[in-house]
Amino acid sequence: MPSLRNIKYRDLITALEDKVGLDFRQGKERNAKYELNGKVRLRVTAPKKHGADVLPGTARAIRGQLALGTTEFLDLVNCPMTGAGFEEVVRRKIQQGLL
Amino acid sequence: MQERQPGLRALFTGAKLSGGQQHFVVSHAPRLGDLPCEVPEFEVEPNELDLLINSWIRLPEKSYVPVRESELPQLLQAGFADLVERIEALSGAMRRLEQRLIEVEQALACEARCRQGTLYDLGTEKYRLRQPLAVQLEEYDEEAVARIPELDVFASGTTDSEALQLLKCEVVTLYEELVATPAARLGQRPLAWLRLLNGLIEVAKPA
Numbered sequence: 001m002p003s004l005r006n007i008k009y010r011d012l013i014t015a016l017e018d019k020v021g022l023d024f025r026q027g028k029e030r031n032a033k034y035e036l037n038g039k040v041r042l043r044v045t046a047p048k049k050h051g052a053d054v055l056p057g058t059a060r061a062i063r064g065q066l067a068l069g070t071t072e073f074l075d076l077v078n079c080p081m082t083g084a085g086f087e088e089v090v091r092r093k094i095q096q097g098l099l
Numbered sequence: 100m101q102e103r104q105p106g107l108r109a110l111f112t113g114a115k116l117s118g119g120q121q122h123f124v125v126s127h128a129p130r131l132g133d134l135p136c137e138v139p140e141f142e143v144e145p146n147e148l149d150l151l152i153n154s155w156i157r158l159p160e161k162s163y164v165p166v167r168e169s170e171l172p173q174l175l176q177a178g179f180a181d182l183v184e185r186i187e188a189l190s191g192a193m194r195r196l197e198q199r200l201i202e203v204e205q206a207l208a209c210e211a212r213c214r215q216g217t218l219y220d221l222g223t224e225k226y227r228l229r230q231p232l233a234v235q236l237e238e239y240d241e242e243a244v245a246r247i248p249e250l251d252v253f254a255s256g257t258t259d260s261e262a263l264q265l266l267k268c269e270v271v272t273l274y275e276e277l278v279a280t281p282a283a284r285l286g287q288r289p290l291a292w293l294r295l296l297n298g299l300i301e302v303a304k305p306a
Contacts, residue, residue, distance in 0.1 A: 005205050031272065041286040043251060043273070050242075057211060057237050057244035061253035064246075067288075099288050 004059040004070065007077055012047060012054050012062070015076050019083040020044075020066070036090055041099045042066060067093055211237035216245065216259070222267035226274070227303040234266060250292050274300055 016022045022032035024046045034042035044065045047058045054062075063073040072089060075081035093099045166174060176183075218232040236259050237244040245262035246253040252273050254265030277285065277293040285293065 003202075003205050031276070033276075036286075039284055039286040040280060040289045043276075043289070045253065045269070048255065055239065055242045055255065057239040057242050058253075058255050060211075060237075061244055061246055061255070064248065065251045065253075094286070097287055099286050 004056045004063065004073070005053075007054045007059050007074075008052060009047060009049055009054050010052075011077050012059070016044060016046070016062075019076060019081070020086055021083065034090070036087065036094070041090055041094065067099060211239055211244070213237050216263060218263065218267060218270070220267070221271050221300070222264060223271060225303060226271060226300050229299055229301055232270070232299060234263070236262070249295060251288070270296075 016032075017024070020034060022034060022044055024030060024032045030046040030048075032044050032046070033040045034044065042065060044062060047054045047062060050058075059073075063070060066073065066076070066086075068076065068086075068089065072081065076086055090099060214236050216234045216236045218228065218234055220228055232247065235246045235248060237246065238259065242255050243257065243259045243262045244253055244255045245259065245266040247266070247270070250270070250273060252266070252269045254262050254269050256262040256265055273292065274296045277289060277296065280289075282290065282293070
């Protein structure tokens with residue numbers, strides 16, 4: 001059973017900034033927009049720093065904002081999923097009329 | 100023919116006193132000795148019983164073969180090899196169960212205790228809610244999260260109250276971001292957020 005526990009804050013921020021391409025410094029508060037094909041598709045809130053790990057409730061909420069399943073989310077954070085892989089997921093959801 | 104029942108247990112199973120004659124009735128003939136087993140029940144005098152039992156019981160001589168102390172560990176090892184193997188298998192199973200228990204505990208810690216909450220205002224004079232806004236409150240061991248799944252917006256805090264306060268700010272921020280963005284630049288989901296918020300929020304006082 002994949003768990004959203006023990007996700008490192010550093011790993012999550014790196015995945016969101018480097019792979020997904022989010023820039024938390026541009027948006028208001030701690031939010032960043034994900035754009036594709038010139039349109040805003042997602043809006044992601046940066047996690048608060050709370051020790052080395054991201055708290056599971058926050059991780060779960062961010063997973064929802066990224067429109068990913070738990071396994072996909074863990075793949076994104078733990079490396080198997082690349083930025084292109086994430087984009088592919090988003091494109092698929094756009095085709096389905098979800099994003 | 101009655102089935103043969105070896106051992107002392109069978110010998111005493113059917114022993115009982117029969118009336119005032121002080122006779123013992125043995126209903127199950129044991130296999131020990133040469134007593135024919137086709138005799139299911141017979142009577143003996145009380146003083147004959149000891150003799151009868153003694154004649155039945157013949158312990159095998161091999162039970163008393165002496166063993167040197169130095170040979171004992173080897174004999175025990177051989178005798179208990181199967182037992183040791185089973186104990187090791189059980190220990191392995193125990194370790195796997197302990198690991199599984201840890202995983203289940205971790206999974207449960209990630210599971211929130213969920214309940215519904217309601218926002219009646221957005222914590223600002225600027226906007227007013229036309230109707231109460233349902234929110235989902237999730238309580239974890241170390242944090243409380245307030246979410247509005249339809250808007251993909253959340254806030255976390257130490258308590259529900261803190262999370263709700265922060266969520267109000269998040270809703271306002273989201274609304275202002277969406278209003279400030281041309282509709283043509285909004286994807287399906289952000290457009291849905293805007294539609295929902297336009298129906299829920301009204302400007303109370305021009306900025």
